[in-house]
Amino acid sequence: MNEIAPLRRVTIIDIAKAAGVSPSTVSLVLQKNERISAETRNRVEEAIRKLGYKYNRSAANLRRQTSQAIGLIINDICNPFFAEMTAGVQKGLEGTEFLVFLVETGDEIERQSRVYQSLEEHGIGGLIIFPASQTKPEFLERIAAGGTPICVAIRRPPDADVDYVGPDNRLAGRIATRHLIELGHRRIAFLGGEAKSPSRIDRVAGYQEALQRAGNAFDPALCVESRPTRANAISDLNKVLDLPEPPTAAIGYNDNVAIALMHGLRRRGLEPGRQFAIVGIDGTSEAELAYPALTTVALHAHETGRRAAELVLERIKAPGKTHENVILRPNLIVRASCGTR
Amino acid sequence: MNEIAPLRRVTIIDIAKAAGVSPSTVSLVLQKNERISAETRNRVEEAIRKLGYKYNRSAANLRRQTSQAIGLIINDICNPFFAEMTAGVQKGLEGTEFLVFLVETGDEIERQSRVYQSLEEHGIGGLIIFPASQTKPEFLERIAAGGTPICVAIRRPPDADVDYVGPDNRLAGRIATRHLIELGHRRIAFLGGEAKSPSRIDRVAGYQEALQRAGNAFDPALCVESRPTRANAISDLNKVLDLPEPPTAAIGYNDNVAIALMHGLRRRGLEPGRQFAIVGIDGTSEAELAYPALTTVALHAHETGRRAAELVLERIKAPGKTHENVILRPNLIVRASCGTR
DNA sequence: CCAGATGAGTAGAACGTTCTACTAATGATG
DNA sequence: CATCATTAGTAGAACGTTCTACTCATCTGG
Numbered sequence: 001m002n003e004i005a006p007l008r009r010v011t012i013i014d015i016a017k018a019a020g021v022s023p024s025t026v027s028l029v030l031q032k033n034e035r036i037s038a039e040t041r042n043r044v045e046e047a048i049r050k051l052g053y054k055y056n057r058s059a060a061n062l063r064r065q066t067s068q069a070i071g072l073i074i075n076d077i078c079n080p081f082f083a084e085m086t087a088g089v090q091k092g093l094e095g096t097e098f099l100v101f102l103v104e105t106g107d108e109i110e111r112q113s114r115v116y117q118s119l120e121e122h123g124i125g126g127l128i129i130f131p132a133s134q135t136k137p138e139f140l141e142r143i144a145a146g147g148t149p150i151c152v153a154i155r156r157p158p159d160a161d162v163d164y165v166g167p168d169n170r171l172a173g174r175i176a177t178r179h180l181i182e183l184g185h186r187r188i189a190f191l192g193g194e195a196k197s198p199s200r201i202d203r204v205a206g207y208q209e210a211l212q213r214a215g216n217a218f219d220p221a222l223c224v225e226s227r228p229t230r231a232n233a234i235s236d237l238n239k240v241l242d243l244p245e246p247p248t249a250a251i252g253y254n255d256n257v258a259i260a261l262m263h264g265l266r267r268r269g270l271e272p273g274r275q276f277a278i279v280g281i282d283g284t285s286e287a288e289l290a291y292p293a294l295t296t297v298a299l300h301a302h303e304t305g306r307r308a309a310e311l312v313l314e315r316i317k318a319p320g321k322t323h324e325n326v327i328l329r330p331n332l333i334v335r336a337s338c339g340t341r
Numbered sequence: 342m343n344e345i346a347p348l349r350r351v352t353i354i355d356i357a358k359a360a361g362v363s364p365s366t367v368s369l370v371l372q373k374n375e376r377i378s379a380e381t382r383n384r385v386e387e388a389i390r391k392l393g394y395k396y397n398r399s400a401a402n403l404r405r406q407t408s409q410a411i412g413l414i415i416n417d418i419c420n421p422f423f424a425e426m427t428a429g430v431q432k433g434l435e436g437t438e439f440l441v442f443l444v445e446t447g448d449e450i451e452r453q454s455r456v457y458q459s460l461e462e463h464g465i466g467g468l469i470i471f472p473a474s475q476t477k478p479e480f481l482e483r484i485a486a487g488g489t490p491i492c493v494a495i496r497r498p499p500d501a502d503v504d505y506v507g508p509d510n511r512l513a514g515r516i517a518t519r520h521l522i523e524l525g526h527r528r529i530a531f532l533g534g535e536a537k538s539p540s541r542i543d544r545v546a547g548y549q550e551a552l553q554r555a556g557n558a559f560d561p562a563l564c565v566e567s568r569p570t571r572a573n574a575i576s577d578l579n580k581v582l583d584l585p586e587p588p589t590a591a592i593g594y595n596d597n598v599a600i601a602l603m604h605g606l607r608r609r610g611l612e613p614g615r616q617f618a619i620v621g622i623d624g625t626s627e628a629e630l631a632y633p634a635l636t637t638v639a640l641h642a643h644e645t646g647r648r649a650a651e652l653v654l655e656r657i658k659a660p661g662k663t664h665e666n667v668i669l670r671p672n673l674i675v676r677a678s679c680g681t682r
Numbered sequence: 683c684c685a686g687a688t689g690a691g692t693a694g695a696a697c698g699t700t701c702t703a704c705t706a707a708t709g710a711t712g
Numbered sequence: 713c714a715t716c717a718t719t720a721g722t723a724g725a726a727c728g729t730t731c732t733a734c735t736c737a738t739c740t741g742g
Contacts, residue, residue, distance in 0.1 A: 009406070011728055022692045027730060035690065057462045058399045058408065059728035063697050067399065069463065078626065083424045090445055099463050102443040104431055121398045122410065122440050259630050285419065289600050291632040352698055363722045368700060376720065400698035403727050
C-alpha cells in the first residue's frame with residue numbers, strides 16, 4: 001500500500017544485507033539452486049518481498065553473455081498472416097523468460113540489415129526471421145555462424161544451412177487446384193503474386209501438377225503475375241475474363257488477392273461463389289469475414305510462429321544440433337466462395 | 342569475406358588497444374563527443390571497422406541505469422486495430438535507437454501484471470499500454486511513480502495522471518449516427534460491445550446525442566450489448582429485426598461487429614447497403630475488404646501508436662513535464678455499406 | 683581418531699560500458 | 713615568467729549480476 005519508491009534500485013546486495021547472507025547466496029536462491037538450505041532460502045525470499053526487489057535481467061545477461069530476448073523480424077505486422085505468426089511466436093515463448101523484440105522490414109533489404117544491426121546491439125538470444133525479398137543466403141548463414149541461434153520462417157533461403165519452418169507451397173497450390181477440379185472446373189486461373197517470388201513459383205508448380213494429373217492442359221494465359229495488391233488483382237482478373245475462352249474459377253496467390261478478386265468479379269456483374277469460384281491461399285481469419293466466406297488453403301501462420309519459437313529455444317539449449325527443416329502441411333478450408341454443393 | 346568469427350566478443354577495450362588510446366576515448370568517440378580530435382577519432386573508427394566491433398547496448402544500459410527498449414502491452418496482435426497501432430509505434434520510434442518489446446495480455450489482468458513484471462525485469466526505458474479490462478488506475482500510476490515513462494493508449498483510465506492518447510469515442514458515435522440520419526434513417530440500432538466498456542459507453546452517448554439533436558427519440562430496445570464476437574453480433578441483429586418496429590440501419594460497436602452484421606443481414610435475406618445500412622467504428626483496413634465495403638468511422642490506430650511513441654520519447658527526455666492528453670478526432674469514411682447515393 | 687566426503691555458504695573477479703575527477707601539455711595574460 | 717584557461721585524453725570506480733574456486737563445518741567409515 002504505502003510503499004515508498006526507493007531512490008536507488010534495490011539490488012541483490014541489499015537483499016543480502018537484509019537477509020544476513022552474501023550476494024552469491026541471493027543469486028543462488030534466485031536460480032533455485034538446491035544447495036541453499038530451506039531456512040536461508042526463506043529468509044532471502046522474505047527480504048526480496050519486503051524490499052520489493054526486482055531482478056535485473058540485463059545485468060545477468062551481461063555477465064552471462066546471453067540475452068533473454070528473441071528478435072522477430074517480419075515484413076509487416078499489419079498483414080494478418082504475420083500478425084498470426086507473431087502471436088504464434090508469443091505462444092511458443094510462453095512459460096519461458098524470453099521476450100520478443102519485434103521489428104519490421106517492409107520487405108526492404110537495407111532496412112533489414114539496419115534492424116538486424118540494432119537487434120545485435122540490444123542483444124538477442126535468438127532470432128526468428130522472415131527474410132526480406134532479396135536476402136542473400138550468406139546473410140543468414142553469417143548470423144548463424146556468428147553464434148546467434150536463428151530460425152528462418154516462410155521464405156526458404158535457397159540452401160542456407162539454418163533451421164527453417166514454413167509451408168509446403170507446392171502442396172498448397174495442388175490442394176487449391178484439385179478442389180476446383182473436383183468441383184467440375186476445367187478452366188482455372190492462377191492470379192497474382194510476383195513471378196520471381198519463390199512461394200509463388202511453388203504454388204504455381206503445384207497448380208500445374210494438379211492440372212496435369214487431372215489431364216487438364218496448363219494454359220499460360222490463365223496464369224498472370226503481379227505484385228499482390230488489390231488493384232493488380234482486379235486487373236489480372238479482367239485480363240483472363242477477356243480471354244476468348246475465360247476461366248470459370250481462379251486461385252488467388254493469397255487470401256488478400258482472392259478477396260480482391262471477389263470484388264473484381266462483382267464489378268463485372270459476376271457473383272463470386274455462384275457464377276465464378278474463388279479459392280485463396282493463407283487461411284488467415286480475414287478469409288472468414290469476407291463475403292462470401294473465402295474457401296482457402298490454410299498455411300498455419302500461428303503454428304509456424306509457434307514452431308519457429310520452439311526451434312530457436314531448442315537451438316539456444318543445444319547450439320550444435322543438426323538443423324531442422326519443418327514443413328507444415330497445408331489443408332483446405334471449404335467455405336462459400338466456390339459455391340455450396 | 343573471410344573474417345574469422347572471434348572467440349570472444351570484441352569490446353571497447355580491444356578497440357582501445359588497436360587504436361592506441363584508452364577505453365574512455367573509444368567511448369567518447371562512440372558518443373560523438375567533440376572533445377576528441379579528428380585524428381584520434383579516425384584512428385578509433387578505423388579500428389572499429391577493422392575489428393568488426395559491435396556496440397553492447399545492454400552493458401551501456403546497465404551502467405547508465407536506463408534501457409533503450411520500449412515495452413508495448415496490447416490485447417491481441419491479431420486484432421487489426423492493434424496491429425496498425427503497433428506499426429504506428431514502430432513508426433514513431435523510427436530514427437531512434439529504441440526497439441519494442443511486444444507483449445499481449447489477451448485482455449486478462451493477471452496476465453497483464455505477469456508480462457509487466459517481465460518487462461520490468463528485462464528493463465524498459467518506457468511503456469505504451471492498452472490496459473486490460475479491469476485495470477485499476479493505481480496500477481498505471483504506480484508504474485509512473487516508479488519512474489517508468491508511461492503512455493496509456495485507447496482505454497482512458499478514469500483519472501490516472503499519466504500521458505494518454507486515444508480516440509474521441511463519443512464523437513465517433515455521433516458521427517456514425519449523424520451520417521445515418523442524414524441518409525434519412527429514423528430507426529437506427531447500436532449493436533454489440535459490452536455495457537460496462539468505457540469506449541462503448543462513450544460511443545453510445547454520442548449515438549444518443551446525435552439522435553436527440555435530430556429530434557429523434559432514443560429507443561433502448563435498439564441498443565443491445567454483448568461481447569463483440571461474430572456470433573453475438575448476429576444474434577443482437579436478430580433481436581432488433583424481430584421488433585415490431587425494426588430499424589433500417591445499424592451501427593456496429595466496431596468494424597468487426599459491423600462486418601458480422603452484414604453476414605447476419607444476408608441470412609435474413611436482407612442485402613446490406615441496399616435494404617439495410619451498416620456503419621462500423623474503427624477504420625482498420627479490413628473494413629475496405631468487406632463486401633460491401635464498410636462505411637466506418639476511422640479511429641486512427643496508426644496515428645495513435647505514433648503519437649504514443651512520441652509521448653513516451655518526450656517523457657523519457659523530460660520526466661517532469663506535465664501530462665499530456667491527446668484526443669484524436671475520428672472521421673467518417675464513406676464506402677458502400679450504407680448505399681451509394 | 684583420522685582421512686576424506688559432503689553440505690552450505692562466501693570472496694571476488696568478471697561481463698562491457700560510462701562518467702567523474704583527474705593529468706599533462708599548450709596557450710594566453712598581466 | 714608565474715598564473716590561469718583551455719584542450720585532449722585517461723584512470724578507475726561504478727552498474728547488478730554470475731560463477732569459479734575457495735572455506736569451514738559436520739558426517740562417515742575404517
